[in-house]
Amino acid sequence: MRKYLVLEERVNKIKKVMIYETDEEAYVFLYDTHEDKPCFADYWFESVEDxxxxxxxxxxxxxxxxxxxxxxxxxxxxxxxxxK
Structure with missing residues (x-):
């Protein structure tokens, strides 16, 4: 499962956030653009709740x-x- 959200107001340089959940873990991808471009930072978590x-x-x-x-x-x- 993946889901993303375009922020109403930028937080620092973050304009968009995506969460990607696999069978065993979850990731947060941070973007400095609204466009469909690679993230500038990513974080690993044990669960989508985290x-x-x-x-x-x-x-x-x-x-x-x-x-x-x-x-x-x-x-x-x-x-x-x-x-792409």
């Missing part, structure tokens, strides 16, 4: 309006919405 807690505590993400998207296809970057 990733969501990080987003709330460190980026002030309190919104529940995440956009859910498909998992990346094989061979595609996990932090990009579309495979």
């Amino acid at each position: 990733a969501e807690d990080y987003c709330e505590a460190h980026i002030n993400v309190k919104e529940k309006n995440w956009l859910v998207i498909d998992d990346p296809k094989a061979g595609c970057q996990h932090d990009l919405i579309e495979c």
Whole structure:
């Protein structure tokens, strides 16, 4: 499962956040653009709940309006919405 959120107000240089949950772990990808470009930072977590807690505590993400998207296809970057 992947979901992302474009922030209403930039936090430092963060404009967009994505959470990617696999069977065993979760990642948070941080972006300095609204465009579909690679992230500038990523963090690993043991669970999606930990990733969501990080987003709330460190980026002030309190919104529940995440956009859910498909998992990346094989061979595609996990932090990009579309495979290029």
